Amino acid sequence: MDGGYLLQGAPGTGAVAVEAALRLAGAAYELADARPDDSAAGVAPNNPMRQVPSLTFPDGETLTESAAILMRIAELHPAAGLAPGVHDATRGQYLRWMSFVSSAIYAHFWLKDDPSRLVADPTLHVDVGERIEARILDCWTIMERQTDPGRYILGDRLGALDLYVAVVSRFRPRRQRFYAVAPGLGEVVRRVDADPRLATLWAERYPFFEGWDRL
Ligand SMILES: N[C@@H](CCC(=O)N[C@@H](CS)C(=O)NCC(=O)O)C(=O)O
Structure with missing residues (x-):
């Protein structure tokens, strides 16, 4: 790893928000992509929940939980703001x-x-899925009503929260439905x-x- 970060992730997952934070922080990292539910692929040793992301820090500590990982990156790289x-x-x-x-929205994807x-x-599975999507939209609606974004959610500087919302709002029920309930957050993302x-x-x-925004 050569003193950098090692990210266990996969494309199109919450790991992409972590990658975005590492890039904005200017931090070197290596990727170890893995299928989330596959212990043989090496997810379980880093994360007994068999989920991605997990991030091993330059000091050797491994963290799971996307919100904690993002917040820890932010505090280790204060100059990135x-x-x-x-x-x-x-x-x-x-x-x-x-x-x-993390808790009201992302956690729903396990089910x-x-x-x-x-x-x-x-x-009953289609019905369960629809009800979960409705709950997720309710949660985005609440966040929309309780925030007052500037260029970004907390003001004029792009931060970890913006990256997190930009990625998680791409999960189902996808961005078009997110934009419909959260137009202000939609401008931010x-x-x-x-x-x-x-871009890269x-x-x-x-x-x-x-x-991509509806499928
Ligand atoms: N609470 C975890 C949730 C992570 C999560 O659900 N990751 C998905 C990929 S986006 C996953 O690994 N799913 C596989 C599974 O839950 O079995 C976090 O915030 O990091």
Whole structure:
């Protein structure tokens, strides 16, 4: 790893938000892509939840949980301005919404991606999926109403929260439906999508293919 970071991730997952933060921080990292549910591929040793992302830091510590990883990167690279400082007026809201995206929204995908984990009857799986998507849209609606973005969610500087929302809002029910319930946050994530510093990352790890925002 040569003193850099080692990211266990996969394209089109929350790991892409972590990659975005590392790139904006100017931090060198290596990728070890893995299928999230595949212990043989090496996910389980880093994350017993068999999920990505996990990030091994230059000091050898490995963290799981995307929100914690993003916040830790932000605090280790203060010059990148990815998070408000401890005494900044927006610090509380930063902590609040990072936790919210993780716990109220991202956590749903454990069931959304495989409803049989909690619901045995396969005839109910479509309904479960639709109800989860409705709940996710309710959560984005709440975040939209309780935030007042400038160029970015907490003000004029692109930070970890913007990266997190830009990536997680691409998961189902996809961006078109996100834009419909969260137009203000929608403007922010479009700005993040268009940031030239991230163009290569999106192209390589989460491309904007035809219909990406609804399929
Ligand atoms: N709480 C975790 C959730 C991570 C997560 O759900 N990752 C997905 C990929 S986007 C995954 O690995 N899913 C496989 C699974 O849950 O079995 C985090 O925030 O890092």
